[in-house]
Amino acid sequence: MPVKDLSGTKSRLAPVLDPAARAGLTLYMMGRVVSRAREAGLENVGVVSPDPIVLDEALKRGATPLAQKSRGLNPALEEGRLWATKNGASALLVLPADLPLIEAADVRDVLAEAADGSPVVISPDGARSGTNALLLRPPDALPFLFGPDSFEAHLKAARDLDAEARVCENQHISFDLDTAGDLAAYRGEGRP
């Protein structure tokens, strides 16, 4: 799980939340995603971040803190991938921190999609433009192409590599909390 520096996190929410609230929201969401991932039975959860407060929270939640040395999301994920392969992982699941509706059953949904040996499973965001979960088996099955239109980019990379990619449509995973509109929708669900 990649988590940005708390001072820069959730910048699209700046019009509606002050910096402390954006940091608090990020810590809350990441802690929750770590716990749900562990509940789903993932053997090892690693959190890659340059932020010591994030890494401390990761440790408290039972994840392995990975101090990010590079800059940017995809390089951060490469650091996570290196950690996973060094530890003998047969598969790697990338989950962002900002999935406030995710439950253990949703994580299991993604894992189940790969149960018959499919090397790539992708869960898109609600607009089908972003990638909200990416399961790779083995961990180097695809390059990381997070950023604008990453859903299509990951599908294309799989096609180019002749790797079968499954799409896991999951309502909870499709909801990433990015904008003021997302925050309003989240609050509308009666969430804290």
Ligand SMILES: Nc1nc2c(ncn2[C@@H]2O[C@H](COP(=O)(O)OP(=O)(O)OP(=O)(O)O)[C@@H](O)[C@H]2O)c(=O)[nH]1
């Ligand atoms: N370690 C690390 N994680 C990142 C980086 N950039 C984004 N992330 C994480 O990647 C996931 C998706 O991030 P985004 O939605 O692009 O960024 P965000 O900070 O949540 O929101 P914005 O600032 O509004 O883009 C979140 O878990 C982020 O914390 C980075 O440079 N390093």
Ligand SMILES: C[C@H](OP(=O)(O)O)C(=O)O
């Ligand atoms: C990084 C990006 O996430 P978003 O910024 O769209 O939440 C993506 O899904 O590739």
